[in-house]
């Protein structure tokens with residue numbers, strides 16, 4: 001059993017809370033935003049999964065859904081199993097126990113996530129107080145000091161207010177808070193957004209070493225595929241609310257099968273690979289408005305290698321077997337045996353040419 005099992009998760013932001021639910025209506029209503037559409041993935045204990053995609057593809061919605069932190073207008077269906085328990089059906093009391101101690105989250109933009117008028121020591125101590133009411137003030141203070149030192153800040157900074165810290169220091173405080181109750185999983189949503197590159201690197205190294213040291217699982221969200229490829233074991237690529245490709249980080253970043261995965265990989269440099277001196281390629285156009293998705297594959301209007309049926313068929317995610325999997329999403333249906341594959345799943349496959357250039361790179365060469 002995996003630590004986290006997400007099965008066919010959908011999240012729809014309703015235009016009106018008074019309207020009947022999408023389930024009761026049978027389909028999404030006018031103005032509803034289907035932000036996450038049938039996402040499934042698993043995360044094992046100690047594993048690091050990176051979730052990448054352009055702005056608006058549903059990454060933060062996914063992250064917030066995992067801890068049921070979405071606003072009331074969000075309607076969720078599917079399953080989110082954490083350590084065997086379904087988070088979507090569990091009681092609020094049980095959910096409170098799972099948050100922080102089972103799974104915790106590091107939000108993007110620490111300044112907006114911290115309470116501006118409370119000392120950071122009190123903020124880091126809060127989850128400890130909530131989860132262990134018998135622990136006294138002196139012990140909490142000792143533990144907070146320890147956590148601050150663990151993330152590279154002096155224990156005395158516990159008395160500081162958020163505005164007295166730099167952006168990087170505030171992000172370290174967020175990480176200390178996420179670690180306060182020894183969680184099994186940390187969800188880090190763009191943990192280095194708005195930090196300069198040097199501090200970004202320090203924070204990423206810190207997260208990496210802490211999760212490795214403590215065996216914590218990590219779900220890291222970013223639009224920066226190269227950072228994720230460098231930090232995570234596995235990568236999942238999201239587009240228009242769906243995971244379109246998922247697999248070992250090196251495979252997805254180095255030889256993506258889905259044209260969107262290829263386009264995203266072509267837009268980022270390969271960290272630590274000086275041999276890969278290639279021109280970075282931008283991807284023309286914007287992701288679709290989730291409330292007004294194109295028919296067929298949502299990526300087809302921007303796809304450099306689309307075929308005739310791409311505006312008709314919306315392929316589902318299938319395990320790939322080497323490079324032989326068809327991309328119509330239908331061919332495996334009804335067949336008992338799935339291909340053995342190499343641990344990669346993709347919603348569409350385009351064979352990489354022999355010169356190793358992705359088709360997207362080749363088209364724009």
Ligand SMILES: Nc1ncnc2c1ncn2[C@@H]1O[C@H](COP(=O)(O)OP(=O)(O)OP(=O)(O)O)[C@@H](O)[C@H]1O
Nearest residue numbers: 013033035054055056057058059060061062071290
């Ligand atoms: N509270 C909300 N109500 C209605 N729609 C929302 C809400 N929050 C997000 N959305 C919409 O859901 C879609 C997915 O947004 P989300 O923030 O999850 O994307 P993202 O990939 O995390 O983007 P970014 O990288 O910019 O944070 C977007 O179209 C967004 O406008």
